Amino acid sequence: MIYSRLILFLLIINPLMIKKMKKRNAFIILTVGLLTILIPLMLPAQNNLPYLGQEPPGMTAKRFPPDSLLATGDRWWHGSPVFSPDGLEMFWAEYVHYSPTDEHTTMFTMKVEDNHWSPIRHPSFGITEYAENSPFFSVGGDTLYFVSTRPGGFFRMVTRTPAGWSEPVALQVPLSPGMGVGWEIAVNRYGDIYLEISTEANPEPDIYVSRYHNGIYQMPQSLGDEVNSEYGDWGPFIDPDDQYLIFSSNRPGMIGQQFDLYISFKNADLSWTEPINMGYEVNSTGAFFPYVTLDKQYLFFNTARTGDLGYNAYWISAEIIDSLKTVVGIQEKIKSSQLLKSLKNSPNPCRSQTTITFELEKAAEISLIIYNQSGLKVIDLIQNETYKKGTFDILFDVSKLPSGCYNYTLILENGERFSKKMIVIE
Template sequence: MKKVIFLTILLSTPGKLIGQTAKSTFWTSANAYFGQTPPSELPQPFAPAMLVDSGIVMGSVVFSKNGREFYYGYAQSWTSRVNSGIKKRVFDGHRWSQPILIAETLNSPTLSPDENILYAGGRASQVWRALKTNGDWHTPVVWLGKPYGLYNFKPTNSGVFYVGSNGHQGSKADFTTYDICTLTMSKTDTVIQSLGIPVNTNGFEGDFYIAPDESYLILSANETPTFDSELYISFRKADKTWTNPKSLGPAINDGLAHRFGQTVTPDNKYLIYTKGTSEKDCKLYWIRFDRLLKRLKQTNYAPYLKKSLTNQVVRVGKDFVLTIPADAFVDDDTQERLTYRLEMADSTPLPSWLHLDSVKKTVSGKPTTTGTYLLQLRVTDSAGETAIGTFTLAVNP
C-alpha cells in the first residue's frame, strides 16, 4: 500500500506564525481593553465611560486570559452591600456587551487558573463560588467559611490560595490583626499561614494581588487607620520567603488615598487598581506595568528588622558583652554591606561606658550607675536606606 504523506506548511512572519488564532492576538487588537488607548507609565482612569452604570466600580477586577471577558465589582458606597454586586462585560466578536449581572451583594471577583470557577467575597468573610458549564455561570453559593477571616481570596497556578486573614490571632472582626496568608487545602485539612515579616506588619494587610506563578505580590502598604495606603511590591525568593516590599513609585503613590483592588492584566502589560480619597472620586486607574516591573527587580531593597532585639539586664560595675544576632537584620541585596550605629532612642548622648563594635556586632560596657536605657540600633545600606531595632538595657545594682 502506498503511503500518502501530507505536509502542512505554515508561513511565518518574524516572531509569529500565520496559523496563530485570533484568540492569541486579541490583546493587541483595537477592541482590547474596551477599545481604550493604553496608558504610558502615568496612571489614567480605566474605562470610565464603560462602567458608569454601576455607581462606584471598585475592588478587584479580572480579565479572562483571552481578554474577551471582564469581571468587576460595583457598589454605591465603600461600606454598604446595598445595590452592590458583580457584573461582567463580554466581547462578542463585534462589540463589548452591556453589563451582565453575575451576583448581587458579592465582591472581589477572581477566576481559577482554568477559568471554570469564579470566586467572590461575601458577608461574614465567606468565600462564594460559581461554576461554569458550557460557557454559562451557575448561581454562586457559599463554598468556604472559617472561624477566621477570608478576605480578598486569590487562587494561584500551584493550587495554593492567598487571602487576607487574622488566621489564628486576634478577632475575625478586628482588621488590624489581618495578615496576607497562604491557605493550603486538602481533603483532610486546611492550613492557613501568615507570610510573616517583611510583608506583614502590626497593622492591616489584606489588599493585594498575587501573580499566578507566585513570583511577586503587590500589596497595599503603610495603611493608615482610615485605610489610606500606597502600593508596594515584594518578590518571592528561591527559598520561598519574600523580599522587603518596595514602592511602585511616585506616579502611583502620589499622596494620601485609598489604593486597593490591584490586579495585573493576563498579558502582563498593565496594572489596574482602585484609587480614591472618598467615594466621590473613587475609580479604577491603569498604568503600563511590564517595564516598571522589570526595573523594580533591579532597584535597591531597604534593610529591615527581621527579629526583634531582646531586652537586656546587666549589673552595675560589671563588664558585659551582648552579641547582636546575625539574622536580626536582613538586606535582600545579597552583596550589600550594612553599617551599624547605636543610639539613645530619645537622641541624647550615649553613656560614655557603652560601646558598639560594628565589625564583631557586639554591644559592651561596664556600667557606672544603675538605670534603664532605651536604645536603638540603626543599620544603613549603601543607598542610605535604614532599619531600626530598639531594646532596653536595664542596669541593676
C-alpha cells in the same frame, strides 16, 4: 475621517461634471456615493478589542473606565476589573447605594458578543440581594472565584460550561474561632487562596494563605513578619506562580492617603523580600485592590484622583513590577560595616524627588554620589563632609534627570563603598 471623505466626494462630483451626465445617472452616482459615506455614521462603532478597547497605558497611570462606568455619588468601584485571558470578558464589583437603608457591593460583567462589548449585566450566577465581591479568574479563565454573603459559605467559585457559567459552589476554607475575613481574595495556579484575616489578638488585618492540598483547603497561615506589619495589611494580589505579592498597607512611609500598594518578591529559598512601596505613580493619592492581568501586561488598582466622584479603576504598564524587582534585587542588607548600618531611598521608583536615608553607627566623613548606568558621575550630593552618629535624610530632586536606572553610592572615610539602585520615571 468620514467628513473628509464627504468633502472629497463633493469636490469630485461637482456641478460641471453632473451637467455632462444624464440626470438619472448623476442622481444614482450621487445617491450611492453619499450612502457609502453616511451609513458608517449611522452604525455603532465596532469595538471588539480587549480591555474595552481603551487606550493602553505606559508607565504613567491612567483612569480606566469609559464615561459610562465612572464612579458617581451613588456607586463606585470596589475592586479592580478582572479579565479573561484574551481580555474579552470582564467582571468587577461596585459599592452601590440602593436606598437610604441598603448599600452593598454588587458584581457586574461585560463581554464581547457579535464583535461588540455587551451592555453591563449582572452575572448569571450573581444574587444582587447579597453583598458579593472580589471576582478573580483562574489562570486558564475557566474558573471564577468570588466572595458572597449568601447562606452556605463565604468563598465561592463557578466554572465555565458550554451553556455558560455553572451554579456557584461553596469552598470549604476552615477558619479558627475569632478569625475575621476581609473582602478581597486572590488565587494562584495551584488553587491556593490568599486572603486578609484579622483576629481578636490582632485586629489589624494581615495577609494569610490557605493552601489547596489533595482537594482540601488547609487552615489559613499568616505570611509572617516577612510581609505583615503591626499596621493594616490587606487586599492581596498573588502572581499565578507565587513570584510576587502586591497588597495594601498603611505602614509608615506611605506616599498617599489611607493606604499605599506594596510589593514583595519570592526569593529562591521561598522566603519573601521586604515589601517596598510601589512609588509615586501608583500611590500619589493612595491605592488599593491591585490586580495584574493574566497576560501580565497591566496592573490595575483603585484610587480617587482629581475629577473623580468616587473610587475608580486605574491602570499602568506592568513593567513597573519588573523595575521594582530590579530595585529589590540590589536592596540587600548592608554587609558588615563598623560605620554604616543602613542605606535606602524612598520612593523608588521616583518621578520628582526621592529621599536617600542612611544611618551611621558612629561619626564619620562621607561622600554621596549619583552615577548613571554608564558609570558616569551625575552629581555629588555630599562631598567629604562629617556626620555624627544617627540617621539622616537627603532630599534629592530628580525632576531634571532623564528616566532610567541610577546608582547612589555612599563612600566612607575608611574606603568602604555601598551602592543602591533607584529608578527615575517620567
